[in-house]
Amino acid sequence: MSASPRPSPQSEPVRRRIPVAAALRRSFSKGYGLGDFQADLLAGTVVGVVALPLSMALAIAVGAPPQHGLYTAIVAGALVALLGGCKFQVTGPTAAFVVILAPIVTKHGVTGLMTAGLMAGVLLVIMGLARLGRLIEYIPYPVTTGFTAGIATVIATLQLKDVLGLEAAGPLPEHYAAKVAALWAARGTADVFELAVAASTLALLLVIPRVVKKVPAPLLAITLVSLAAVVVAEVYPVFSVATIGSRFHTTLDGVEFAGIPPVLPTPALPWGDGLSHELVRELLPSAFAIAMLGAIESLLSAVIADGMTGTKHDPDSELIGLGIGNIVAPIFGGIAATGALARTATNIRAGARSPIAAVTHAVVVLLSILFLAPLVAYVPMASLAALLLLVAWNMSELHHFIRIVKLAPRSDVFVLLTCYGLTVVMDMVVAVSAGVVLAAVLFMRRMAELTGSRTVLSTADDLGEFALPERVALYEINGPLFFGAVQKAMAALHAIRGDSYEVMILHLGKVPFIDSTGFVALENVLDGLVRRQKTVVLAGPLPRPREIFDKARLEERSKRVYIAEDLDAAIRLAGALVSA
Incomplete structure (x- = not known):
């Protein structure tokens, strides 16, 4: 038997190098000039404008104050761009996490939410160092489609509270069926003004992209509806809707701020003095679900970005960068983050050349906090709920779901419906665990058939x-x-x-x-x-x-x-x- 060839001296360091900042190194190794920098600034500005309302809406959807979503976009968005493996990936809070994070807030509050995100970051770094990035690509399409459709269903249901202005008796319960029951019980509190604001926002979100191409539809739609709501309230005092400013208040150094505080995120231990072995044990299943879903979401987004640009991402570097971002973000008040497909696609279409565009997006969100915080307080909650309704619809990919049910083998349909049902009826911890097991069983069955x-x-x-x-x-x-x-x-x-x-x-x-x-x-x-x-x-x-x-x-x-x-x-x- 012939001996295997020894690796060349040049290839040895590359093979042993820890896969960190692969995208940034690749971008600068091919040359980076002033024209590239200008293109990145423009693309990052566009994505930052898109990310501003989405980050707040997603934080609110999980039960956290809106500034925590913005802190996530700033810290995780910059770190993952610099340390990850995809040149065009934009990282931040995403709709996929709502189903996992909302129950954590209900049980453990925002501090538990940030602690779980940090634990998930550690797991992601371990996955990247263990070179497991490629394994995520083998998760079957029915599994991911079942997840996303189930998540979209839960997100859309949760938005009914703000779309209709329902006043439920206390916080919504943890489980989906109980949430639906609580919303139904509060149906008598529906407010026509809140519904009108949500409907107007949704209509603008659908119409604006067909008319205006250069300005992001979420920014324009929410700005117009917010202005209209202020004007109508001045003319007709009976008109009143819930806004970010009326719903959220933060007190710093004895000063109360309505909405988001216009200050930089400051470092602090996310758990304060409350970290214990019992808390870590309780949060570990949720942290595992966050890590798995975050890895799947980010790497799928990176694969789609590769298809749009003809590039090739480094999955292990992406996992390590994502892990570091999720470790550091909670220290600055951020929640769990992952690659955001819609924002990544926007980044590419806006002409991004390197990870500097995603860093610019984080800077734009930071500047918005410092200079636009008082204006953000006027944004109606119903407008953000309408934005998330549209996100949920796009996320559901209903046509793909129906196509799998009609055409796929029965085993694939079973996996699809199981992942969907567990995501909706149970929670994402159970759904992710079952989905991974089903993916393995499906793979083994197909291999056995060969x-x-x-x-x-x-x-x-x-x-x-x-x-x-x-x-x-x-x-x-x-x-x-x-x-x-x-x-x-x-x-x-x-x-x-x-x-x-x-x-x-x-x-x-x-x-x-x-x-x-x-x-x-x-x-x-x-x-x-x-x-x-x-x-x-x-x-x-x-x-x-x-x-x-x-x-x-x-x-x-x-x-x-x-x-x-x-x-x-x-x-x-x-x-x-x-x-x-």
Whole structure:
């Protein structure tokens, strides 16, 4: 066997380098000039304007004050851009996290929410260092579609409270069915003014992109509706709707601010003095769900960005950058963050050239906090709810969901509906865990379906250029011999009549891989044949890893077991053994 080539001295450092800031290094290694910087500034400004209302709306949707969403866009948006693996990725709070984060706020408050985000960041860094970025790409489409459709359903339901101006008795319950029941019980408190504001905002969000191309629709729609609401309230005092300023208040140094405080995010431990082993244990399942969903969301966004630009992202660097962003953001008051597909696509369409565009987007959000905070207080809550309704609709991808149900195999439909149902009825912790398990089971089933076998007795069947001697049987396994395929691969072997052959050739030349379960099953077959006084020839080339066969010393364990390099050699050896 020929020795494998040694890596060149130049390739060794690259292989061992920790995958951090891959996108930034790649951007600057190809040259970065003033024109690129100007393009990034313009694109980042556009994305920052889009991210401003979305970040506030998503923070409010999970039950946190709006400034926490802005802090997330600032800190995580800048860090992940600088340390991640996708040149065009824009990171921040996303709708996908609403279903996971809202129950955390209900149970543990905002401090628990930020603590869970930090724990998820640690898990993401570990995943990136372990080079698990590519594994996320193997999660089946029905799993991710079920997640996103379920998340969209929950988000849309949650927005009904502000769209209709419902006044529920206390905070909404943790579980979906209880939320729906609480909203239904509060139906008598619906406010026509809130509904009018939401409907107007939604109409503008749908119409503006068809008319105005250069100004982001969310900024223009929410600004126009906010101005209209202020004017109408001045003319008709009876008109009153809930706004960010009326809903949220922050007190700093004895000064109360309506809406978001116009100050920089300051570092502090997210859990204060309340970190305990019990809290960590309770938050760990949620942190795992945040990490898994964040990884899936970011890497899917990066893959789509690659398709739009013809580039190639580094998934491990992206996970590490995302993890660091989620570790640092809670220290500055941020919540969980991941790659935002809509903002990333906007970044690309606006002409971004490098990660500097995403950093610019973070700076724009920061400047907005410092200089526009008093104006943000006038934004109606119903307008932000209408924006999230549109986000939920786009996120649901209803046409893809229906297409899978109509055309996909029943196993895929089962996975899709299971992930959707668990996301809606249970929670994302259960749904993510079940989705990962279902993805693994689906993969194992498909792999097992690829593994087959056939039996040839003497010359009764055609072997092409080969012919079996008399009293020789051949059993061929075709496909990976792993724990999910062992029973299927070995089933027909036990049905062969023992008086029809003296020598059995087990052809493993078409087995690309064998795991420990497959090897134990193979050993059991060999022992059974030897006990029946049969001679066995293993025909190669043997599957990888070859070391397992060398360590087992199969030929030394029994005088009736032989190993041949290929099928031709095995047939010649079997003929000689029969003749002897």
